Amino acid sequence: MTMAVGYAALSVMLLSIVAWRLATRYRCASIADIFWPLHHLLAAVILLVLLPAADSWMHVIVMGLLVVWATRLATHLTVRQAGAPEDRRYRAIRQRVGDNFDSKSLLLIFVPQSLMAWVMTLLLIPALSAPAWNLFAYAGLGLATAGLILEVAADVQLAAFLKDPKSTRVLDTGLWSICRHPNYFGEWLFWLGMAITAFSLSDNFAFLAALPMLLLTFLLLRFTGVVRTESDLHSRRPEYKAYQEAVPAFFPNPFILWRKIAEHVADRPKRSGRQMSWWALLLVLGTDSIEPASADVDGAQTWFFDVKIDGKDVGYHSFTTRRDGDGFDVEARAEFRYKLLGVTVFSYDHEVFEQYDLNMCLQSIASETKTNGDVQRLRGSANAGSFVLQTDVERVVDESCLITFAYWSPSLLTRQKLLNGQTGDLVDVSVAQFTPPGEGFPKNAYSITGEKIDITLGYNTQGDWRALESRLGNGRRLSYHLRP
Secondary structure, X not given: OHHHHHHHHHHHHHHHHHHHHHXXXXXXXXXXXXXXXXXXXXXXXXXXXXXXXXXXXXXXXXHHHHHHHHHHHHHHHHHHHOOXXXXXXXXXXXXXXXXXXHHHHHHHHHHHHHHHHHHHHHHHHHHHHOOOOOHHHHHHHHHHHHHHHHHHHHHHHHHHHHHOOOOOOOOOOHHXXXXXXXXXXXXXXXHHHHHHHXXXXXXXXXXHXXXXXXXXXXXXXXXXXXXXXXXXXXXXXXXXXXXXXXXXXXXXXXXXXXXXXXXXXXXXXXXXXXXXXXXXXXXXXXXXXXXXOOOOXXXXXXXXXXXXXXXXXXXXXXXXXXXXXXXXXXXXXXXEEEEEOOEEEEEEEEEEEEEEEOOOOEEEEEEEEEEOOEEEEEEEEEEOOEEEEXXXXXXXXXXXXXXXXXXXXXXXXXXXXXXXXXXXXXXXXXXXXXXXXXXXXXXXXXXXXXXXXXEEEEEOOOOOEXXXXXXXXXXXXXXXXXXX
């Protein structure tokens, strides 16, 4: 056994060097996340090959379950990270370490990560080598299977939420209504099941069963999981605080869980066996193509535009406004990816929250923009006839009523100065009505021009925004196409 454990440790450390070389080549330490499940899989394969052969076929089932977990998670992370900037957790470490981050990250991130995965995989030793199984071992394997299904289902719901143009600011439905991180909790249950199996199959394995679970619990709760994920959500999504107060972070409240199960059983019609088979298949494959319908929110209006450059799809830009007795709350999100020969050459992600009073005067703004991985943040609030902006430095704009490039509001067309919601710059613009630029463009067309600005907006006869076109600096044409 000692030789098998040693070779497993050596193999994952060698794989960590491969991950490190890829990360330094592409200057993206997020690659480490993709290799996390692959370290487990490699270590398990080494253990399976070198440990004495078990008389039971259960080791094949255990390995099959691990293969599904590892390949699904690695694929999910690869798809999610393709073309995306480096995760903010790694950017924070990169900024803290400085210029030598690439060389230091091998011993700082990649090797420790591989050894943590190796420690976790030691849980599998009894399941891979025990000659006979007992009832508790089977129960542990069942819990691991349930945890895997929960993890995948949570990721499916999150992916559908992010793709839904009418999604609210915080996902608080489905599994995400019983805890704030059901995908992490599902992973914890997966390995807890493996730990129960290990403890049940070996009289001397209590310590090695408990140690990996303590390590995983620390990672998910305090290190790379809940705490790191929520560290700056208050600034990016102010409404997240209410979600935190209402929903537990990791371990579901058993009373809430029971109520959700009862509501699900009572309200949902029984599915046929064939329907359930397709659902189970989707969970195992981890597809993110399921998009549940989203009910309209009272007092809210949403615009979702597909964005093209010279007719080529590059992403989307969505706007949601909510009106109450005090004014408007506005949320806008944009994600652009321009690719050549399948390679992303330009990426742009923008998220902004704005508040206006009933006179369409900006009261507050909070935005974050990522351009090819570079992050820019803007905060601002109205203050006694002026507006205080905070980027790298604080500055005051002596304007009593500001408005950003709020295309959705016709009030934009009456202004001569607009606030750039990305940089905080006040921009001089000229607005003029003119003949629509082409067939199919709304009849009420307006041009907005200024330094490096050439935008055409289209509104219907009721004043609702319906189209946008712009000439970019390189001569290309950017166009917004409203989804019906």
